[in-house]
Amino acid sequence: xxxxxxxxxxxxxxxxxxxxxxxxxxxxxxxxxxxxxxxxxxxxxxxxxxxxxxxxxxxxxxxxxxxxxxxxxxxxxxxxxxxxxxxxxxxxxxxxxxxxxxxxxxxxxxxxxxxxxxxxxxxxxxxxxxxxxxxxxxxxxxxxxxxxxxxxxxxxxxxxxxxxxxxxxxxxxxxxxxxxxxxxxxxxxxxxxxxxxxxxxxxxxxxxxxxxxxxxxxxxxxxxxxxxxxxxxxxxxxxx
Numbered sequence: 001x002x003x004x005x006x007x008x009x010x011x012x013x014x015x016x017x018x019x020x021x022x023x024x025x026x027x028x029x030x031x032x033x034x035x036x037x038x039x040x041x042x043x044x045x046x047x048x049x050x051x052x053x054x055x056x057x058x059x060x061x062x063x064x065x066x067x068x069x070x071x072x073x074x075x076x077x078x079x080x081x082x083x084x085x086x087x088x089x090x091x092x093x094x095x096x097x098x099x100x101x102x103x104x105x106x107x108x109x110x111x112x113x114x115x116x117x118x119x120x121x122x123x124x125x126x127x128x129x130x131x132x133x134x135x136x137x138x139x140x141x142x143x144x145x146x147x148x149x150x151x152x153x154x155x156x157x158x159x160x161x162x163x164x165x166x167x168x169x170x171x172x173x174x175x176x177x178x179x180x181x182x183x184x185x186x187x188x189x190x191x192x193x194x195x196x197x198x199x200x201x202x203x204x205x206x207x208x209x210x211x212x213x214x215x216x217x218x219x220x221x222x223x224x225x226x227x228x229x230x231x232x233x234x235x236x237x238x239x240x
Contacts (some may be wrong), residue, residue: 016043100125184211
């Protein structure tokens, strides 16, 4: 399993992995509700839209596929060409799909206008995330850097360094108030920076292997981390 997404209503969750399939699961029973298999290679990332009516998946096959969860059909309702290499990560807003690719580009797909804007960063991108005000894109790249981009212009507003990220897809995120940038590291530590100044706020020793997954509690009072050491842990945010 390469990625998991939980629906906003907590009734279902989706998983994606190396078998080219996306599974939708019932939280209460653990039963598989849907098995979606149109991808031609492993599936790297999966996300729900805001009302959980559509599931979006990103794959090594260079595509993003959208699935209508209200329909019985097992075919995607839309397929987006999202890179010249593996699509490693995605973020979804009300009418946009943001993707990061190993080809080093961030792509913003505006589904209302039928337009796509591409911003070239250069190094392979392991993770993209949207700010909570939806104005910025956070991109973790495999040159030990996290970059903050203005979504409208593509301008790099700030860069964050000090962690180790050269070989694995490591997740980055923003605090709930968009004041801090958080990112895992291949040495098992969790790093935090001030969003505007780029100043390091803290470094927390979390795991004995690469810290590749993180998520914040809705209140912002805790962070869940996941590692290649086989553990998941809950922490108070550094610098908070």
